[in-house]
Amino acid sequence: MDTFQVMAKPIGPVCNLCCEYCFYRHKVKKFSREHDWKMDRKTLEVYVRAYIESQPNGVPVTFVWQGGEPTLRGLDFFEDAVELQKKYQRPGQEIANAFQTNAVLVDSEWARFFKENHFLVGVSVDGPGAIHDHYRKDAAGHGSFDKVMRGVDHLRTYGVEHNALVCVTDISIEDPLLIYSFISKAFDFIQFIPVVQKTDFVSQAPFIKHGRGQKKPKNDSSSATSWSVNADGWGHFLNTVFDEWLRHDVGRIFVQIFDETLAHTMGYPGGLCMFDKTCGRAMALEHNGDLYACDHFVYPEYWLGNIKDRELKAMALSGSQIAFGRDKFRRLPGQCRRCEYLGLCGGGCPRNRFIKTKNKEEGLNYLCQGYQAYFSHTARAMQYMAGEIMQQRPASNVMQAAEPLIS
Numbered sequence: 001m002d003t004f005q006v007m008a009k010p011i012g013p014v015c016n017l018c019c020e021y022c023f024y025r026h027k028v029k030k031f032s033r034e035h036d037w038k039m040d041r042k043t044l045e046v047y048v049r050a051y052i053e054s055q056p057n058g059v060p061v062t063f064v065w066q067g068g069e070p071t072l073r074g075l076d077f078f079e080d081a082v083e084l085q086k087k088y089q090r091p092g093q094e095i096a097n098a099f100q101t102n103a104v105l106v107d108s109e110w111a112r113f114f115k116e117n118h119f120l121v122g123v124s125v126d127g128p129g130a131i132h133d134h135y136r137k138d139a140a141g142h143g144s145f146d147k148v149m150r151g152v153d154h155l156r157t158y159g160v161e162h163n164a165l166v167c168v169t170d171i172s173i174e175d176p177l178l179i180y181s182f183i184s185k186a187f188d189f190i191q192f193i194p195v196v197q198k199t200d201f202v203s204q205a206p207f208i209k210h211g212r213g214q215k216k217p218k219n220d221s222s223s224a225t226s227w228s229v230n231a232d233g234w235g236h237f238l239n240t241v242f243d244e245w246l247r248h249d250v251g252r253i254f255v256q257i258f259d260e261t262l263a264h265t266m267g268y269p270g271g272l273c274m275f276d277k278t279c280g281r282a283m284a285l286e287h288n289g290d291l292y293a294c295d296h297f298v299y300p301e302y303w304l305g306n307i308k309d310r311e312l313k314a315m316a317l318s319g320s321q322i323a324f325g326r327d328k329f330r331r332l333p334g335q336c337r338r339c340e341y342l343g344l345c346g347g348g349c350p351r352n353r354f355i356k357t358k359n360k361e362e363g364l365n366y367l368c369q370g371y372q373a374y375f376s377h378t379a380r381a382m383q384y385m386a387g388e389i390m391q392q393r394p395a396s397n398v399m400q401a402a403e404p405l406i407s
Helices: 025-030 041-054 075-088 108-116 129-135 145-157 176-186 199-203 231-248 256-265 312-316 319-330 368-390 395-406
Strands: 005-008 061-065 095-101 119-124 162-168 189-194 282-285 290-292 303-306
Touching: 005 041, 041 061, 041 075, 041 312, 061 075, 075 095, 075 108, 108 119, 108 145, 119 145, 129 145, 145 162, 162 176, 176 189, 176 231, 189 231, 189 256, 231 256, 231 368, 231 395, 256 368, 290 312, 303 312, 368 395
Parallel strands: 005 061, 005 282, 061 095, 095 119, 119 162, 162 189
Antiparallel strands: 282 290, 290 303
16 A cells, blocks of 8 residues: 655744754855745645645554654644644545654643644653753753653643653663653653764854864764764663563553554554654655655755655656665675574664674674663563464553563
């Protein structure tokens, strides 16, 4: 089935925070200072119509809104988007909206809109105040934690469905349980996102403060910034959180990577392109209608065209985009092809495959060692949960057998 997803950026890379590890803000350098980053009404309508028309009958259509910070585009823009969705919606077609935000500008008006229109809101929050504020600051250098949590309070007050997008950095690995304890008290669904950036990315992006980036990285590769989580740290973080989750929270707290691993263990496809054999089904749409191969590959060589000039579906299913997705597997080094965890890992996201294997092959995932530690550590528990589900029993039964499985 020819389905695909688009992540739309109605305000481009413009944001009201200056997070040190942000990989997208340097996109502002593509245009002059006077450039208007706002997606206009015409582009919005072309996009909404084309995206709805491109999806097969009977398949839910999910609009994903990202940034930068999408709330900067204004509430009226998203009110227009919802009206346009209703205008072009086919009979019986299900339409949903997912909105990723730092929550700084979320107030009662935004929360009411999200609730009334059934938006799923993903909130970027890295942990308790000291951890969150370490990298997630505003332009004046002030931490954003208090403002973020006020936004979360508005979402709770209005009963908006929301989850946590937690970036894991070099400092996160110092106390995984502190982060998990805080996040799991405030959110039922958690997505842990490893921050990995090559140092040459930083050198090409002068807007980033280089203070920490000039330090020697804490791992054996000189290719990553100091705020990047290293492979051993990533594995330690996941395993520490997994053990706590396995003991107390299965069936109550949902952690995306744990759900993905369980699905793959059972032979089912997951929802994360980074763990699939191929990718290329999640593209990025810039404010001006330009479509790119992926959110992490918004560069000229990955430009597919503009939705005002070319049919969206034709670009999404073009030969170049299909080749982009297949390269994920075709460019795997031999070490990955022989790995027992390839079916769970898929080689990881191509943007992180920039170190060499033991045999000096190019293209190994920077986090490979961490993922191997995680898949090895969780294997028995995953098999146990898979067995319970296959017997039509709840996976949460694993908590009764947790200690032997993680020892």
